[in-house]
Structures are given as structure tokens and as C-alpha cells.
Amino acid sequence: MMQKISARVKIENGKFTVNGTELWINGANTPWQTWNDFAGKMDEEFWDHEFARLTGDHINCTRIWINCNGEDIVQLNSNGEIISINKGHWEDLDKLFALAKKYRLYLMPTLLSFDHFKEPKQSGEHWQALLSNKAAADAYAEEYVKEFCKRYKDNEYIFSIDIMNEPDWVYENEECGKISWDKLSYFFGKCAAVIHENSDILVTVGMGIVKYNSDQYEGNKISDDYLTRLTGNEKSYIDFYSTHYYNWQKEWFGFPCDKSPAEFGLDGTKPCVIGETHNDDEQECGMSLTEKYKSVYENGWNGIMVWMQTVNEDYVWYRYDLTQPAVNAMNEYISDKIYP
Numbered sequence: 001m002m003q004k005i006s007a008r009v010k011i012e013n014g015k016f017t018v019n020g021t022e023l024w025i026n027g028a029n030t031p032w033q034t035w036n037d038f039a040g041k042m043d044e045e046f047w048d049h050e051f052a053r054l055t056g057d058h059i060n061c062t063r064i065w066i067n068c069n070g071e072d073i074v075q076l077n078s079n080g081e082i083i084s085i086n087k088g089h090w091e092d093l094d095k096l097f098a099l100a101k102k103y104r105l106y107l108m109p110t111l112l113s114f115d116h117f118k119e120p121k122q123s124g125e126h127w128q129a130l131l132s133n134k135a136a137a138d139a140y141a142e143e144y145v146k147e148f149c150k151r152y153k154d155n156e157y158i159f160s161i162d163i164m165n166e167p168d169w170v171y172e173n174e175e176c177g178k179i180s181w182d183k184l185s186y187f188f189g190k191c192a193a194v195i196h197e198n199s200d201i202l203v204t205v206g207m208g209i210v211k212y213n214s215d216q217y218e219g220n221k222i223s224d225d226y227l228t229r230l231t232g233n234e235k236s237y238i239d240f241y242s243t244h245y246y247n248w249q250k251e252w253f254g255f256p257c258d259k260s261p262a263e264f265g266l267d268g269t270k271p272c273v274i275g276e277t278h279n280d281d282e283q284e285c286g287m288s289l290t291e292k293y294k295s296v297y298e299n300g301w302n303g304i305m306v307w308m309q310t311v312n313e314d315y316v317w318y319r320y321d322l323t324q325p326a327v328n329a330m331n332e333y334i335s336d337k338i339y340p
Contacts, residue, residue: 005019006018006019006156007104007156007157008156008200009023009106009156009159009160009202010200011202011239011240011270011271014269014270014271014302015271015302016240016271016302016303017340018340019340021336021337021340022337022340023060023337023338023340024297024302024303024330024334024337024338025060025061025106025159025273025302025303025304025305026058026059026060026061026293026303026304026327026330026331026338027059027060027061027062027063027108027273027303027304027305027306028054028059028061028062028063028279028305028306028308028323028327029062029063029064029276029305029306029307029308030050030054030062030063030064030308031063031064031065031068031110032064032065032068033046033047033050035068035069036067036068036069036071036072036073037092038066038067038073038089038092038093038096039071039072039073039086039088039089039092040072040086040087040088040089040091040092041088041092042092042095042096044095044099047095047096047099048099048102051099051100051102051103051105052103053320054103054105055103055104055105057323057324057327057328058327058328058330058331058335058338058339059105059323059327060105060106060338060339061105061106061107061108061159061303061305062105062106062107062108062305063107063108063109063110063162063206063275063276063305064096064107064108064109064110065109065110065113065165066089066093066096066109066110066111067089067110067111067112067113067116068113068115069113069115069116069119069123070112070115070116070123070124070126070127071120071123072086073085073086073089074086074089074140074144076123076126076127076129076130076136077126078125078126078129079129079133079136080126080127080128080129080130080131080132080133080136080137080140081130081133081136081139082136082139082140082143082144085143085144085147090147090151093109093148093151093152094151097152097155097157097158100155100157100158101155101156101157104157105157106157106158106159107157107158107159108159108160108161108162108204108242108275108305109158109161109162110162110164110165110206111144111145111148111161111162111163111164111191112127112163112164112165113164113165113166114164114165114166114167114168114169114170114173114176114208115165117131117170117175117176117177117179118173118175118176124175124176124177125177128176128177128179130187131170131177131179131183131184131187132177132179132183134186137183137186137187137190138190140187140191141187141190141191141193141194142194145191145194145195146194146198148161149194149195149198149199149201150198152199152201153198153199153200153201158201159201159202160201160202160203160204160239160240161195161201161202161203161204162204162205162206162242162275163187163188163191163192163203163204163205164184164188164205164206165206165208166206166207166208166244167184167188167205167207167208168207168208168209168211168212169208170184171184171212181212181221182230184221185221185222185226185227185230186230186231188205188222188227188236188238189227189228189230189231189233189236189237190231190233190236191203192227192235192236192237192238193231193233193235193236196235196237197235202239202240203237203238203239204238204239204240204241204242204273204275205222205238205242206242206243206244206275206276207221207222207241207242207243207244207275208244209243209244209245209249209253210243210245210249210253210256210264210265210266211252211253213241213243213265213266214264214265214266214267215265215267216265217253217265220267222238222241223267224237224238238270239270239271240270240271240272240273240302241261241266241270241271241272241273242272242273242274242275242305243256243264243266243272243274243275244274244275244276244277245257245274245276245277246276246277246278247278247281247284247285253265255285256274256296256301257274257277257285257287257292257295257296257299257304258287258295258299259299260299260300260301261299261300261301263299271302272300272301272302273301273302273303273304273305274296274301274303274304274305275305276305276306276307277304277305277306277307278306278307279306279307279308279319279322279323279326280319280322288326289306289322289323289325289326290325290326290329290330292304292326293326293327293329293330294329294330294333297330297333297334306323306326308320308323
């Protein structure tokens, strides 16, 4: 009997694999077009064009925020309990994930961001209440995350689910509520367990700094031990690390692109991706983006996803033309791992 060919990404021996062959994430971030795109107003033509452009340059995975700050998608009351989920949200995601299959482009949908907890003020306070109310956190996982898995568990081009973008700022910043790690990490553990119980999709959390992702610093707030201890559920674990890096961090935590994940401070037990970083910092870091991609690969990282906010030309740091030669060079270098 002929073995079924699957596009599902799995983890074997510390690497991403597809049908037993290593996959290296030659990636990018295209987080939104206009902010909260997927609230019943998705521009399908834009995303079709964007996916064609990415795959044309051998980008095999992109990270998209499917809910930027909570407005108009998942609405909460003052206790953090779900009032409603926008029907148009699911309709837009149906289209988005269909485009992923069309272009054979892996997606990392990001469910939440620290932005939920700060803006606008009333909505932010509701999201802060969700984290402080264990029953509400459980309900979010059971009502929203489980529904996401139920709808999209068979789409093999959903590479992974990123539960939250940069929760570090929810912990550190007054405007985000300064929520304690035990509450944040309980929420991550609960969501991760629901995802593992209802799908084969991989799970991560896009930590903003290695400081909270490493026992070399403040402790790994998404370690297996910490998450399972908080939830009591053995399925409360993250499948891989996707720590973010920007140059303001260098003086405290070092530069990740010229060292291994373990040398940078990660525990070495799971695949590691640089989930967000500059694509225009050649002068600051001393290597071109092409050199950065190659160095990350040679030092044992499982991928890199540069930040590429698709907005207008006023954002001078948004330089897709810088990304193109790097991702194309990686395809020439390791095409068998970009398209296994």
C-alpha cells in the first residue's frame, strides 16, 4: 500500500520534519495588512498576492496575527468571560487557510498579543481580567481555542499556533496590567493542552526576550515542568521555542545569530526558531541578512522569521527587498530542507 504523503510538520530528534525529512523554516512575519484584518473584513486579494510573492521568493512559512488587540473579534465582559466571537472571523480564517493550502505556504497564526491587554483601555482591562480569572482562562481555551482546532485541525499548512505575542510586556508593563507569570503561564498551559488534545498542530509562545525563556536569567516561564505544574495536565507543553530578538537586547542577553540556541540560553530540549528579528540591521550586527540566515542555520537553529510588517512606505524599516536575497540564497543553499 502506498504511504500517504502529508504536509503536516512534526518534530523528530529535535528537528522539524515533513514525511520524515527535515524542514528548515525559511521564514518571515507578515502580521497584518490593516490591523485586525480577520474580523469579517479580510482583503482576500491582498493575501492572495502576498502569499504568491512570499512563495515566489522561497519563503516557506509566515507568521500572521489573526487577532491583533481583541476588538471586534473575541469580545469579553468585565470578568474576562467571552460574550461573543465574531462569525466573520471564522469566515475570514477559512479563506486565509485555504490560501495557505493553495500556495503550500506554512502559517503560524498568532492568537493574542500583549496589545490586547493595553488598548483600548476598557477592552484591555477585560483581557487582564481573563488572565486573573482561572475559570475565564479555561473558558477561552475551551470555547475559542478548541473551536479553532475543530475547524482547522485537518489543514496541514498550519505549521503551529503561537498562543501569544510577547507576553513579557504583560508581565512587565503597568499599562498591560503587570500580570504575574503564574497566571500567564497557566493560560499558556491550558491553551496548549486543549490544542494537543484536539489536533496535531504544534504549539509555541512568541516570547519577546530570552530573559523569560531561559534558566540562565529569570527562568523559563514556558518550560514543561512549569506549565504542567500549574495546570496539572501532562499535555500542557510547548513544542518548540520561538524567542524574539531585537538589538536593544544585545547588551544584556547577547546576539543569537552567531551562536547556538543553547549558547544563547535556551535549554536545548526542543527545536528553536528566532520568531521575530530585524531584516535591516546589517550595520548594527555586522552581517548582512543573507549571512544572518546562513549563520542561524549553521549554528543549529531550526529557522528564522524576520519582521515584515506589510504597511505603507512611511515605515522605512520595512524593506522586503532586503529579505528577498536572503531567503532566495537559503533556497540555493539548502533547498532540500526548505522544500522537503
